[in-house]
Every structure is written in C-alpha cells, then in structure tokens.
Amino acid sequence: MTGLICFEAAARHVSFKRAAQELNVTPAAISHQVKAVELDLGCALFRRLHRGVELTEKGAFLLVAIQRGLEGMSDAVGHLRERRDAVDVTIRTTTAVSALWLTPRMSAFWKVHPTITVSQTVSDVPDRFSRHDLNILYGVPNDDGREWRQLFHDRIVAVGTRRFKEEHAIHDLVGLGAAPLVHMNSEDNDWTGWNQWFGTLGQPAPKGRGLYVNNYLIAMQAAQDDAGAMLGWDGLIGDMLADERLVKLVEEDVPSPVAFYLTIHPRASAEARLFADWLVGIAR
Structure with a gap:
C-alpha cells in the first residue's frame, strides 16, 4: 500500500521530487517505493528522462485504477462524516474544471455571499448516483429528471x-x-x-x-x-x-461537439439554486 501511495503521488505530479515534498519523504524514498512496485508488477510505470519522468501507458492505467479506489473511499468517508447542517451547497466537478475554472472564481462569490458555505467534491470518475446539489459535467445531461443549464460551449x-x-x-x-x-x-x-x-x-x-x-x-x-x-x-x-x-x-x-453543463438536484436548497444562478451568470 505504501508503494502504491508513493506511485500515485509521483504519477499525479509527474515528479518524484514533488511527490516527496507532498509525502514528507526524500525523492530517493519515492524512487525506491516505485521501483519495488515495478518489480512486483514486472513492468515499467515511468520512463526515466534526463529532465524528469513521464508515465508509461501501463503507469497511466494503474494511476486511473488507484485514483478510482481512493475517490471511492473518500466518497464513502465523506458521506459518513457529512454534516448537512454545516454546508449550504455541495457541488461535484472534475479536476480540470475545479482547478481551471470553478475554484479561481469562488472568492468572487464569497465577496457577494459571505455566509453561504460551499463544499466541492473533485473527481474524474463518472458519477451515476450523485447526491450533490450541483454537478458540472462535459456532455449531454442524462434525462433523469434533474434540471440542467448550459454553462459554456467552447x-x-x-x-x-x-x-x-x-x-x-x-x-x-x-x-x-x-x-x-x-x-x-x-x-x-x-x-x-x-x-x-x-x-x-x-x-x-x-x-x-x-x-x-x-x-x-x-x-x-x-x-x-x-x-x-x-x-x-x-x-x-x-x-x-x-x-x-x-x-x-x-x-x-x-x-466542441458538446458543452459544459450544470445539473441541479431536485431537492437542491435555495442557497444551491442561488449559487447555480451565479455560476451561469459568470459563465456567460
């Protein structure tokens, strides 16, 4: 398990050095753990280059599998720990949308609505049974009774x-x-x-x-x-x-063949709908 955690960090950062900083160990320790996983699997997970490392196809495959497992555990823990009275809005989105579009704009929302708390769930695994108030997705929304609005068509x-x-x-x-x-x-x-x-x-x-x-x-x-x-x-x-x-x-x-959409859960709160209106507004 230690080896897989070290590999996941190194693969996510595409850097042994940054993985070591995150896990508070040395780059040599990361390299040793990754090499042990490679020996156990009998295949190379990284290509070692002069300027750093890059994932092999098998490394990318393993990264997706590990991240799915970690996200599943995180979701389960989150549901057990969830305190609905402490969070006004829950929203689920992908890593790219969160990092590049949503998170950089959150401070602007809180300047206007400082008392509304928003909880993000960031995951690149498709969510078929979401309990979140809002969900940002790329593609045509499912016809499951949820309200949806287009954010932007790139x-x-x-x-x-x-x-x-x-x-x-x-x-x-x-x-x-x-x-x-x-x-x-x-x-x-x-x-x-x-x-x-x-x-x-x-x-x-x-x-x-x-x-x-x-x-x-x-x-x-x-x-x-x-x-x-x-x-x-x-x-x-x-x-x-x-x-x-x-x-x-x-x-x-x-x-783009499809757009980015915002879906709204039928039981979304008034605060969630206010946040949804704000997101649609800034997207336009």
Missing part, C-alpha cells in the same frame, strides 16, 4: 508555449501535425482527440511524436514544459491564454 484550440511554437517552427496545420503532441487518453471523458480535431479541419492525422496522459492537468503541465502541443477548451484555459502561459499555435480551431 471552441477547441491547439496550444503550447511560445518557445515551443518557435522551436518547432509551427506556422500552419502542416507544421503542427509534424510537431510533438500531448494526447488525452481517458475512457471516463469523451475528449476530442488530435485525429478528430485535424479531421474536422480536413487534414490528415498528425505524424508527430506523441505523449499520452489520462489527466487534463497533467496534459497542461506537459504543454507548459514544452513536451508537446495540447488541445485546450478555451472556456477552461482562457486565463492561461490571457497571461500567455500558453498561446494558440495556429489560427484554426473547431467547436
């Missing part, structure tokens, strides 16, 4: 750092297709992939070197580290484009 853009754009001389779609690309590989989210993106623009599939990850934030970090270009939803990464941590690599983009 355009999908190819992004990377300015240095990456100059290093690979990306001036058009042909140049982009030959450059290294970061691919999202997740069975839990129907993200638009590079082949589909290029195909929508009438272009052949890209031929550049690929880095495959199963987490949007890891993909974004890889793009910021110049490991490759990534596909970004402009509603999520607008802040990063505004301060040029990432830039559009080509002018072309495509509309």
